[in-house]
Amino acid sequence: xxxxxxxxxxxxxxxxxxxxxxxxxxxxxxxxxxxxxxxxxxxxxxxxxxxxxxxxxxxxxxxxxxxxxxxxxxxxxxxxxxxxxxxxxxxxxxxxxxxxxxxxxxxxxxxxxxxxxxxxxxxxxxxxxxxxxxxxxxxxxxxxxxxxxxxxxxxxxxxxxxxxxxxxxxxxxxxxxxxxxxxxxxxxxxxxxxxxxxxxxxxxxxxxxxxxxxxxxxxxxxxxxxxxxxxxxxxxxxxxxxx
Amino acid sequence: xxxxxxxxxxxxxxxxxxxxxxxxxxxxxxxxxxxxxxxxxxxxxxxxxxxxxxxxxxxxxxxxxxxxxxxxxxxxxxxxxxxxxxxxxxxxxxxxxxxxxxxxxxxxxxxxxxxxxxxxxxxxxxxxxxxxxxxxxxxxxxxxxxxxxxxxxxxxxxxxxxxxxxxxxxxxxxxxxxxxxxxxxxxxxxxxxxxxxxxxxxxxxxxxxxxxxxxxxxxxxxxxxxxxxxxxxxxxxxxxxxxxxxxxxxxxxxxxxxxxxxxxxxxxxxxxxxxxxxxxxxxxxxxxxxxxxxxxxxxxxxxxxxxxxxxxxxxxxxxxxxxxxxxxxxxxxxxxxxxxxxxxxxxxxxxxxxxxxxxxxxxxxxxxxxxxxxxxxxxxxxxxxxxxxxxxxxxxxxxxxxxxxxxxxxxxxxxxxxxxxxxxxxxxxxxxxxxxxxxxxxxxxxxxxxxxxxxxxxxxxxxxxxxxxxxxxx
Numbered sequence: 001x002x003x004x005x006x007x008x009x010x011x012x013x014x015x016x017x018x019x020x021x022x023x024x025x026x027x028x029x030x031x032x033x034x035x036x037x038x039x040x041x042x043x044x045x046x047x048x049x050x051x052x053x054x055x056x057x058x059x060x061x062x063x064x065x066x067x068x069x070x071x072x073x074x075x076x077x078x079x080x081x082x083x084x085x086x087x088x089x090x091x092x093x094x095x096x097x098x099x100x101x102x103x104x105x106x107x108x109x110x111x112x113x114x115x116x117x118x119x120x121x122x123x124x125x126x127x128x129x130x131x132x133x134x135x136x137x138x139x140x141x142x143x144x145x146x147x148x149x150x151x152x153x154x155x156x157x158x159x160x161x162x163x164x165x166x167x168x169x170x171x172x173x174x175x176x177x178x179x180x181x182x183x184x185x186x187x188x189x190x191x192x193x194x195x196x197x198x199x200x201x202x203x204x205x206x207x208x209x210x211x212x213x214x215x216x217x218x219x220x221x222x223x224x225x226x227x228x229x230x231x232x233x234x235x236x237x238x239x240x241x242x243x
Numbered sequence: 244x245x246x247x248x249x250x251x252x253x254x255x256x257x258x259x260x261x262x263x264x265x266x267x268x269x270x271x272x273x274x275x276x277x278x279x280x281x282x283x284x285x286x287x288x289x290x291x292x293x294x295x296x297x298x299x300x301x302x303x304x305x306x307x308x309x310x311x312x313x314x315x316x317x318x319x320x321x322x323x324x325x326x327x328x329x330x331x332x333x334x335x336x337x338x339x340x341x342x343x344x345x346x347x348x349x350x351x352x353x354x355x356x357x358x359x360x361x362x363x364x365x366x367x368x369x370x371x372x373x374x375x376x377x378x379x380x381x382x383x384x385x386x387x388x389x390x391x392x393x394x395x396x397x398x399x400x401x402x403x404x405x406x407x408x409x410x411x412x413x414x415x416x417x418x419x420x421x422x423x424x425x426x427x428x429x430x431x432x433x434x435x436x437x438x439x440x441x442x443x444x445x446x447x448x449x450x451x452x453x454x455x456x457x458x459x460x461x462x463x464x465x466x467x468x469x470x471x472x473x474x475x476x477x478x479x480x481x482x483x484x485x486x487x488x489x490x491x492x493x494x495x496x497x498x499x500x501x502x503x504x505x506x507x508x509x510x511x512x513x514x515x516x517x518x519x520x521x522x523x524x525x526x527x528x529x530x531x532x533x534x535x536x537x538x539x540x541x542x543x544x545x546x547x548x549x550x551x552x553x554x555x556x557x558x559x560x561x562x563x564x565x566x567x568x569x570x571x572x573x574x575x576x577x578x579x580x581x582x583x584x585x586x587x588x589x590x591x592x593x594x595x596x597x598x599x600x601x602x603x604x605x606x607x608x609x610x611x612x613x614x615x616x617x618x619x620x621x622x623x624x625x626x627x628x629x630x631x632x633x634x635x636x637x638x639x640x641x642x643x644x645x646x647x648x649x650x651x652x653x654x655x656x657x658x659x660x661x662x663x664x665x666x667x668x669x670x671x672x673x674x675x676x677x678x679x680x681x682x683x684x685x686x687x688x689x690x691x692x693x694x695x696x697x698x699x700x701x702x703x704x705x706x707x708x709x710x711x712x713x714x715x716x717x
Contacts (some may be wrong), residue, residue, distance in 0.1 A: 130284070202335070213248055217252045220289075224289050227289075228289075
């Protein structure tokens, strides 16, 4: 039994799966940024090797299914302790059950993966609605966000198509990176908040209009803060224009 | 502009529909696309989702419908937008990701045609001048010319004609200027145009696997009996899945909807649900929305201002509506002449199951999907999971909870590999008492029942009332 450390990338994680099968069983898999949590004596640093990660990638796709490969990737983007070991369990079960693994809804390993995946897909769904752009000087759209999970990539195609003719930036403040897109193409890179931000001339007026609208569309006789909170949790409200 | 937006949003807020679902389109213009599942952008203080910029063109109305906040005789501030203003505002909000599109409705200024022409002008500016590709829902005002309905349909994703009241009597009573035929004519036209263009989809899973674009569904002009409960289901021919037309200009790809006011004119739940069912069956509407009447007028014909809006009743009606569209139920199964109202203490599926207890328990490992869907506590997602898992492994009792089944309700109505976990006698009264947490032999008096029941629903059902329906289930 060995503890494996990896570079926190998806490819690195796949190499740990490879190591589990070819070097010795894994007792824990951790990103090396969190290595202080385990003793160095019985831990091994796994170098990310494109050949090995590619092999595991293909094995999951061909021996389990494309659906499950996608699920594994989405679960990997979740912010959760021990997600690596839960994923390893899921992949191991998948190699035994084959493409029907996702049908075992009552199995605790499958159930765990479903729950983590739901956290990610639900947040993607929410943020598609809750991201708020500000029009900056020069017409660039800029949005701040602090998602729980690392989901910028899953938002990319949606927004890149929608704002095909508007260059935009979605900034993940928590992870200090950003989705940058222009003309339907996008990339993700490290990003620091700039101290000098100048808004477009009309920006403040439209924010006020939106706030005005938001307050007047509610039916007073039906006020229901609990219901509002369920759909729009407090933690997302920091970056909303209307609240 | 602030004042205008305030007045015209305030006037539009009683329109229920907020859905932005049913259209899938990539961005081929300047700005915007449409996502089939719809996207909610915000939730207002009443917990209802904000998906579209919902405004009235004007609240200057020549009609005097008693239930309406904008009726001619009401003393409210009035305002009107210019088509250009609406288009610009939609673009700027959309660009900042505040909204998914525009929901444009209007009071009747001058005449229905005059109003519809202004709506059409705004939509054309938005689509043609600005190249807007987002979602548009447009209200069709009863009495509008056919040509205008058709032109608006080519710009909008979804159209709606509000029926407002579920019986001809209440319509004549509260909205004397709206004639049933003027409401049904555009509804019929929309459905027929969709059939001609081979693009009629229908509500939920009600017509799954059936070809709705068969000429047999074409609605003829002489049949006007839509308000009467329609007992006989139409016979539907089964045909292979339809072919989609490509490259043509699309007419209202997200279909049509309507809305009804609840609790303004004393109709029973049975009348409301039967009317909804016939709207689904005749016009293949995507949705029929309900809106609990909020007392806004001192008209002697309507509930007093002190009356609370019937939110709990609206919630139960929506549950019944879901049973119609996604669970294969018919209105006749949910009501009979002795029970024209839904039970306020139990959801309509449980009530139905208790009345038909001889059909239970259902074996989850064997029963067909249609039967699984009828088990209280089982939703469409958990039903699909049950059917998926049992192809590869039998379902154990503990698995059901993990699949999302609400065992508190389901346990009385199922067996798992032959074992039963509910109340052995299977007596409806005992199950009912157990579900409501009442002791043996204890019974709520009729009076207590309505009071306690309504409160407990308001409490437990609150999270669902009013919001989020659309985007979660298309």
